[in-house]
Amino acid sequence: MITLKGINKTYFGAVPLHVLRDINLHIDRGELVSIMGASGSGKSTLLNILGILDNYDTGEYLLDGVLIRNLSENRAAELRNRMIGFVFQSFNLISYKDALDNVALPLFYQGVSRKKRRLMAMEQLDRLGLADRARHLPGELSGGQKQRVALARALITNPSIILADEPTGALDSKTSCEVMQIFRELNADRGMTIVIVTHDPGVGEQTNRVIRIVDGRIAPDQ
Amino acid sequence: MIDLISEIAQVLGNNKTRTALTGIAVVWGIFMLIVLLGMSNGVLNSFNEHRNSQGSNMLKVWGGITSIAWQGYKEGRRVSLDDKDIARIAADNPAQAADVSAQVYGSALTVSTPHDYTSAYYMGVYPSEQRQRSLNMKAGRFINDLDLHERRKVVVLSSKTAETLFADPGDAIGSVVKMGNIAFTVVGVYNTEWDQSIYVPFTTARVLAGGGDRIDSIVIELKNVNSEADGTEAETRTRKSLAANHAFRTDDESAVSIWNRFNQQLEMNRGMNILNIAVWVIGLFTLLSGIIGVSNIMFVSVRERTHEIGIRRAIGARPRSILSQILFESVAITTLFGYIGIFLGSAVNELIARLTEQTEFISNPRTDLNIALSVTVVLIIAGMLAGLFPALKALKVKPVEALREE
Numbered sequence: 272m273i274t275l276k277g278i279n280k281t282y283f284g285a286v287p288l289h290v291l292r293d294i295n296l297h298i299d300r301g302e303l304v305s306i307m308g309a310s311g312s313g314k315s316t317l318l319n320i321l322g323i324l325d326n327y328d329t330g331e332y333l334l335d336g337v338l339i340r341n342l343s344e345n346r347a348a349e350l351r352n353r354m355i356g357f358v359f360q361s362f363n364l365i366s367y368k369d370a371l372d373n374v375a376l377p378l379f380y381q382g383v384s385r386k387k388r389r390l391m392a393m394e395q396l397d398r399l400g401l402a403d404r405a406r407h408l409p410g411e412l413s414g415g416q417k418q419r420v421a422l423a424r425a426l427i428t429n430p431s432i433i434l435a436d437e438p439t440g441a442l443d444s445k446t447s448c449e450v451m452q453i454f455r456e457l458n459a460d461r462g463m464t465i466v467i468v469t470h471d472p473g474v475g476e477q478t479n480r481v482i483r484i485v486d487g488r489i490a491p492d493q
Numbered sequence: 494m495i496d497l498i499s500e501i502a503q504v505l506g507n508n509k510t511r512t513a514l515t516g517i518a519v520v521w522g523i524f525m526l527i528v529l530l531g532m533s534n535g536v537l538n539s540f541n542e543h544r545n546s547q548g549s550n551m552l553k554v555w556g557g558i559t560s561i562a563w564q565g566y567k568e569g570r571r572v573s574l575d576d577k578d579i580a581r582i583a584a585d586n587p588a589q590a591a592d593v594s595a596q597v598y599g600s601a602l603t604v605s606t607p608h609d610y611t612s613a614y615y616m617g618v619y620p621s622e623q624r625q626r627s628l629n630m631k632a633g634r635f636i637n638d639l640d641l642h643e644r645r646k647v648v649v650l651s652s653k654t655a656e657t658l659f660a661d662p663g664d665a666i667g668s669v670v671k672m673g674n675i676a677f678t679v680v681g682v683y684n685t686e687w688d689q690s691i692y693v694p695f696t697t698a699r700v701l702a703g704g705g706d707r708i709d710s711i712v713i714e715l716k717n718v719n720s721e722a723d724g725t726e727a728e729t730r731t732r733k734s735l736a737a738n739h740a741f742r743t744d745d746e747s748a749v750s751i752w753n754r755f756n757q758q759l760e761m762n763r764g765m766n767i768l769n770i771a772v773w774v775i776g777l778f779t780l781l782s783g784i785i786g787v788s789n790i791m792f793v794s795v796r797e798r799t800h801e802i803g804i805r806r807a808i809g810a811r812p813r814s815i816l817s818q819i820l821f822e823s824v825a826i827t828t829l830f831g832y833i834g835i836f837l838g839s840a841v842n843e844l845i846a847r848l849t850e851q852t853e854f855i856s857n858p859r860t861d862l863n864i865a866l867s868v869t870v871v872l873i874i875a876g877m878l879a880g881l882f883p884a885l886k887a888l889k890v891k892p893v894e895a896l897r898e899e
């Protein structure tokens with residue numbers, strides 16, 4: 272599903288920062304993987320490259336057999352829309368749209384009709400136990416509910432892969448467990464490929480494979 | 494499209510205060526444009542009506558006083574127009590003089606019927622006077638050639654005078670009025686707002702004035718005149734004819750005074766065009782400040798929503814969707830408030846129209862549908878312009894950086 276060969280990434284700030292060094296990685300379809308490492312080790316940078324939100328300097332990234340390099344903004348937008356679902360630590364919901372509209376938004380960019388998108392969004396919310404919160408604004412939801420809305424938004428386009436950056440970082444341990452439970456079910460029941468970035472070992476334990484990053488390098492398996 | 498509208502409605506509704514504040518600038522700009530256009534239309538209409546009420550293809554001539562000694566005469570000599578001038582002007586310039594007629598101004602006298610009396614000025618005129626003044630007959634007819642020829646004692650009254658003199662103005666035609674001591678038959682009544690003149694045949698008026706061949710003014714209706722140069726030529730030729738008859742120098746401006754209505758009209762038209770252009774320029778500049786306001790707000794809005802734009806990009810918005818959303822938002826704000834401005838401006842124009850119904854300077858200061866249409870086009874273009882740079886800025890937003898920003 273995901274193949275990285277010799278990926279390097281440097282941030283050219285005041286002092287150039289070589290964040291990712293010679294990353295080689297393969298993730299199969301249907302895997303539930305976590306990427307762990309200390310803060311600043313380059314986890315988010317890696318995930319952003321996987322999500323075609325950021326570019327890399329050298330190497331090769333194949334997503335489902337497609338070489339991701341020098342894509343036009345339109346092509347990148349389309350791939351993100353159809354293939355990838357994002358979940359962020361800070362939820363990244365649009366504050367003035369209610370849960371239903373937030374979930375339906377990716378379909379808006381696919382040109383799905385308003386009626387159909389609302390129906391699909393409602394189904395998705397229902398599956399995650401949020402049907403009664405559909406008309407609430409994000410500000411009126413708890414952290415766990417917000418993250419479930421974000422998940423519903425990630426799932427609504429039926430993507431091949433879910434990329435989650437510290438999805439439980441802003442949640443208490445109980446809701447963290449609930450969210451992780453959802454990830455596990457999605458992986459087990461629907462065979463969805465899921466990559467979770469975290470620095471929480473408890474989260475890492477619930478995934479099937481842990482990839483460790485130390486100073487921009489993938490640490491060899493113990 | 495409905496999606497886009499509801500999307501925009503959500504965004505604008507989310508920032509009601511900001512939207513409203515921006516909107517006021519646009520409302521004001523459009524309001525000014527509409528009111529100014531309305532006023533200039535009003536002035537224009539008034540001038541046009543005025544022009545229609547008095548034919549504009551003509552010269553009107555009065556006698557004057559010479560200011561240059563010439564052919565043995567001293568300066569300061571009074572020049573009185575007379576019958577010879579009528580014939581000569583027509584003969585000297587057949588290409589341009591379509592019709593030459595004359596007037597004799599009578600003194601004020603008492604006009605009476607057994608019912609009532611009034612004091613009025615009378616004027617001895619040719620039949621062409623009716624056309625030149627665009628007089629509208631309410632009843633009867635105007636002075637005709639036969640009246641002139643036979644020096645008939647007939648009179649044409651204004652509707653107001655007729656109302657004064659007759660218990661039932663419908664009885665006026667055929668009735669007798671006394672002008673001084675002389676009995677005249679009323680042959681016509683004309684509609685009027687201002688003019689209260691009493692018209693009698695030119696030849697009759699001359700008899701009343703005690704005979705002679707003195708004329709107070711001559712009107713030359715022009716033909717084949719299309720430009721200012723034509724108008725000036727007609728004027729010069731007329732002056733020459735008169736100079737020959739009355740022995741004054743052709744460049745003696747004060748010997749006769751000539752009112753060149755034709756050239757004046759051309760000048761007025763030019764003035765009207767300039768007025769019109771000036772109004773558009775002023776209005777557009779006022780609008781420009783509105784546009785800059787919208788543009789500023791859109792910049793602020795794009796900055797504030799950088800994070801949101803990042804989210805939208807991450808979940809698959811193409812750059813084009815972002816661009817068109819900002820542009821549409823801008824156009825939506827501009828047209829929405831623009832129409833409020835049009836509405837308010839038209840309301841004020843309507844009010845002014847009602848208040849000035851009796852005034853001469855402004856007539857029907859309303860804007861027509863055409864202007865509303867061109868203003869709509871202006872609004873859409875203005876909205877696009879206002880949104881363009883903010884939208885281009887929104888395009889440059891990189892998803893990763895936008896998402897990192899909180």
Ligand SMILES: Nc1ncnc2c1ncn2[C@@H]1O[C@H](COP(=O)(O)OP(=O)(O)O)[C@@H](O)[C@H]1O
Binds near residue numbers: 310
């Ligand atoms: N846009 C950027 N410009 C410069 N440095 C950056 C940028 N983004 C991240 N970094 C730096 O790169 C390093 C890795 O960042 P990140 O991938 O976010 O780490 P992690 O997610 O593992 O905490 C950090 O030191 C961070 O400060």
Ligand SMILES: [Mg+2]
Binds near residue numbers: 314315316
């Ligand atoms: Mg991070």
